[in-house]
Amino acid sequence: MFMRISLTLTLLASFSVQALAQTTTAGVEGFLIEGKLSEGKSAMQARVEATPKDAEAQYAVGIFSVLIAAENLSQNLYRYGLRPDAPRAPFVRMPVPENPDPEELTYEKWRGVLQQFIDDLAVAEAELSKVDDPDVKLKLPVGMVRMDLNGDGKAEDAETFWKVFTAVAWRAAKLDEDQQRFEIGFDKADVHWMIGYTHLLRAMAEAYLAYDTSEFFTNTASIFFAGVESPLVQLRTERQNNFMDQIADAVLTVHLMKFELVEPERMEVARQHLLTMISQSRLVWEYCTQETDDDREWIPNAKQTSLTPLTVNEERIAGWAAFLNEAEEVLEGKKLLPHWRVNDGRGINLRRVFTEPTNFDLIGWVHGVSALPYLEEGDKVSMDTARTLSRTFEGRFLVFAVWFQ
Template sequence: MKRFSSLLASTLVLLVLVVSAGAAAPQPSALFEAKSVTDRDSALATLEAAAPSDPASAYAAGAGEFFTALETLASGLHRHGFESPQSFMLPLMRLPVPENPNPAPLTYEEFRAILVTFRDRLQKSAATLGSVPAEADIGMVIDLTRLGIDLNGDGAIAPDESAAAIMAALSRGGSPDSVASSLTFRFDRADGYWLQGYAEFLMAQADFWLAHDFKNTFDGSFHMLFPRAKLPLQDTLVPLDGGMGRSIFSSEWRLADFISLVHLINWPVVEPERRQAARRHLLEMIRLSREDWTAIRAETDNDHEWLPGPQQKGANPLTGLDVGEEQVQAWFAALTMAEDLLEGRILLPHFRIADKGINMKRFFDEPKPFDLVLSITGPAIAPYLESGKILTGEEFDQIQRQFGGAGFLTFAVWFN
């Protein structure tokens, strides 16, 4: 009887351990295929709870936090009737946010708060992804037509809000209707570095904006982006019929407001530490890209790769591009060039000045008011001019040539 009791106790302990192990390793599919924000948030909370002891959960949670950061930005913009200008010149403002027929009024302070929340959630994502050990064995199969975010704040994650649909809308001439029936990828440890790097890139953009007081720009031109949010000049400058098209270049009044926006980018520095942080985020992005490509080149499989290495032959189903060794080598050279610029080891040329260049490290670390027009024409960058090694056009052209017909920018957006 005593032996039976001991055996029963051991069995119960074993069952507890088995149940505990199962609870510590939740499946990420509930997160990546959720049809509602409630279900998605519940799955994310479960993964976040398991993350400290389970690398796969941390990986999935970090990815989920990244996408909820984008959702926070999109829903904040949608709430105030944002209309995307569809311009590469305003990268943070390109999300394909649906139309809102009843937008809420927007103030400058509320817009800054949207950016702060977006930036802080990205930081959480980067920290979670950074907690995943380098040697972790990760392999998550995700269909981008099933993974989505709530763009319009209605609590549902619809097919036209999927990652695939968003990428199609962002691409040149793309639309949700052009999404492939399935875009399935197996995301591995290398892809975690990639996503973490993008979080750092977006944080750099948000911090640069937040480092400055851009209220004059907001008051004088942001009705171009929020035409019905009761901005100061809405009644004076926004056509009653909304004008023609969202694109800057297909609408006379939006083009005029874009010119106003450029003219009004003369931003005093109000949080200098954020401009300094922007440079650190960009340097961290470069470091993560190197980690990413080191991990990619060490892979021996070829299983639905998001970013294939030269040894993983075949065109990527999303980009249609094949990656060769020459592109990888050129990318490493581009990373070194960018790092040298950000560290002030080489100087950025200015078309008006032959014997000096711009020290970009000092541009970020010793912030002065940012005037876009005067930076282009010269006066605003004068304090950052130095003698030294200046980047030449030939050096950059040599890197660009390695990327062939698709072009450097196409690969850069994909490679990060």
């Protein structure tokens, strides 16, 4: 009798867990397809409060937080009139529609946009870090996830997460009609993949905010935004030669990339984000290589099926691990970066570039004069490493790097 009761309770518990998992997934999917991100996050937070060990619900909270960060950035870009034909630069690559009546964007507001993005990503990381179940799985139709990119309260068919992802990260990742749903089985490896990306994006934003870029903003922001009061706005009234306009804009952009350091502590924060990204990428592959299933994998191991046209094998996994080791040594100053004009055995200590930052001058770095304070003797990154990575990834290392982390 006792054994029968125990077996019954065990089966009931098992069925309850499965039912809860199915409910969680279905509930998340509904909010995502309708583009109700804040409502979905609140619903999943309530589920976590009711059932603290519900890893899928906590995972959903983290995913909603990531999407909300991207949505907030998109809405800010729309608010200030991001131009559809703007150059594809970091943080302004979101595919927002054209705003016929943008608000005025100032330098201070632009810094606020980036700081909000940093803060939103910190919230997303905190929520994702609470997912501690190594067997967690959340299947979601990524191709059907909608976002309110322009802040009008509606998530239209054209406002999908996949459109954002292909515009920002992977232009080759297109979906045909048969792949419209594009369901991904998000697991523990993907938790660390998402966390790693929050650190990469924050590193980029922190490094930018470390410098006074007000002159750069004043003279180039109108290239990107319609809602900018700039001395150059009048030069855009009659664009007679688009090719020459692009060249002129590019030359001016490079010329103005000379920034005064105003918040040096942000540079070390950026370096720590990059180091954490590396540790998170290692965790991605630690969990990924232990998987024995083959269930809609976003980051597959060598024995799993990829949802992308790219393939993973043992050599590429080892190659990526070697790259992470090399990158970490460079950020820690244990290996030096070569400069094309320095041939006396010295190299650039990148750690000191972050920990002992000075004013930034792009032309000075290309020329070499800005690198002089950071030159040291020591072990340098070898060109053999680059050649090995190129061979391992068949000349597509950057594509794999965007995918892997």
